[in-house]
Amino acid sequence: MNDVIENSVPSEKNDVSAIENPPSSGVKVTGFRRFIAVDTLILLTIALGAGIAVWYFKGTSAVEESVRSGLNLVLQIVPMIVAGLLLAGLVEVLVPREFVARWLGTSSGIKGLLLATVAGAMTPGGPFSSFPIVLALHRAGADIGTMVAFITAWSVIGINRLLVWEIAFFDPEFLIIRFLSSMPLPIISGLIARGLFTHMWERAEQAKN
């Protein structure tokens, strides 16, 4: 167990580069490491600033109550988050991303959009895993509608985010309604992209070659 911890996160640098450049993506994203470190600092500043403002305007007891209810929520959701993150790791190992790209690149029509929706919804991880897949889809010959539907599905009906985060935070009714309201969105955006922008996209691609 210790061995795994030490090898996986030996230093801050490797930790972040593992997120930036998953070995199979082959994509470099410079400057994101700074972004990651900065966002914690920004959060800390906001929390401190807002905390001081609450103390100034509403008094010590309001600060205590906020902190207590925040900690309560953390304790409630930690077991779910741990399970969710474990799940994310397991799914990533079970479904290799090259497989997805090859499978999707050659499908077209409404079937292509449906497949892109299913694949997008099942793609775990943040933008560091989804955008490399879109690039791979592009190389495998997918049209603009398929790529857009994939990103929409990954972002609005991602099963991974649902299991890792939404179950932990929201009650089942809200979760189900949100999911149902979002289900048609990938197809709609795919159709819009395909209907209105295919010409623009292909012309630009030809100009590149």
Add this chain to the structure above:
Amino acid sequence: MLISGIFLWSIVIVLSVIVLKKPGDNYRRALQTFFTQGRRVAVRMPLALLAAGFIAVLIPQEFIGELIGGASGFLGIATSSALGSFIPGGPFVTFPFVIALMTYGAGDAQMVAFITAWSVIAVHRAIAWELPLMGPRFWYIRFASSVILPLLAGVLATLLWAVLGK
């Protein structure tokens, strides 16, 4: 909460057995993902929950209700969509804010629009990932094809809740 937890942990156990039965160092790789992501979250999520709680106390409740409350209708859905587009960070930062807003009077359908805009428009993600990786033309086409989606989701959610009698 308890049932959701049991559900999640059951899937984890089943998938763990499957991965452990496969040859190779798959489980190790799964744990690596777990630790790298877990480290990102461990500090940020408690901070976000704390910040969201404080901010919710500071914003007057009537203001939230008027702007994006359940009775704010389509205008509230549009406002939530605009706000959601600019919320940076992962779900561990955004969901605490949504919870805080809901506690202080934000409407359910409005929050569906908010979450949709945060996921699909995601200005911060466009700047950090999409523009450098995919280029401006791809971003422009995707944005133009997706800009109505948060409104659509908000309206659909309103209709679904109406059907449920809420």
